[in-house]
Amino acid sequence: MxxxxxxxxxxxxxxxxxxxxxxWAKRFxxxxxxxxxxxxxxxxxxxxxxxxELFEEVGLTKKDVRLIWASKYWLKYKLPRRLxxxxxxxxxxxxxxxxxxxxxxxxxxxxxxxxxxTKTPEFDGWRWVSFWYPVRQVVSFKRDVYRRVxxxxxxxxxxxxxxxxIVMVKETPVxxxxxxxxxxxxxxxxPYKKRKGKVKFKRR
Numbered sequence: 001m002x003x004x005x006x007x008x009x010x011x012x013x014x015x016x017x018x019x020x021x022x023x024w025a026k027r028f029x030x031x032x033x034x035x036x037x038x039x040x041x042x043x044x045x046x047x048x049x050x051x052x053e054l055f056e057e058v059g060l061t062k063k064d065v066r067l068i069w070a071s072k073y074w075l076k077y078k079l080p081r082r083l084x085x086x087x088x089x090x091x092x093x094x095x096x097x098x099x100x101x102x103x104x105x106x107x108x109x110x111x112x113x114x115x116x117x118t119k120t121p122e123f124d125g126w127r128w129v130s131f132w133y134p135v136r137q138v139v140s141f142k143r144d145v146y147r148r149v150x151x152x153x154x155x156x157x158x159x160x161x162x163x164x165x166i167v168m169v170k171e172t173p174v175x176x177x178x179x180x181x182x183x184x185x186x187x188x189x190x191p192y193k194k195r196k197g198k199v200k201f202k203r204r
């Protein structure tokens with residue numbers, strides 16, 4: 001489904017844990033990372049699309065998360081010319097995505113995350129990273145949207161009780177990695193060790 005301006009309606013999902021980290025996912029077969037996102041089907045409401053994409057891409061259900069916030073406005077990005085598909089028949093050309101973003105808190109165990117719920121997985125690895133890390137690491141044409149989304153969500157998260165003891169760090173990526181290879185899953189955890197006024201890491 002593409003609108004009259006050439007943008008595909010889409011939902012984006014930011015999932016945070018109790019440490020204020022966000023889930024960062026690796027595109028299948030690529031060295032490219034992003035937040036979960038996906039298109040809205042014709043006749044589907046935005047929230048329904050979000051929960052469908054949540055399950056299809058990372059295996060989580062409505063019971064695994066708490067919906068904290070949904071962005072109020074559509075945010076758009078254009079695709080680079082090399083990624084724009086030529087028009088075939090009566091199909092309109094998609095020049096980019098227009099997105100509504102959702103902020104979720106993971107309330108179940110992270111072991112519920114499953115990247116293999118469909119025959120064609122979107123991702124083949126994931127990790128927890130610091131809140132602002134994705135803004136610097138995402139592909140350049142999505143960067144402005146990510147910056148605007150995270151700025152909006154920052155104001156919301158700072159009012160969340162579970163975030164009160166945590167300082168949200170802009171510069172340091174968090175080395176918490178969970179990835180899968182074939183049927184094996186390896187998890188390396190470096191949880192926060194809380195200290196007044198700063199965030200440190202403790203290897204376990």
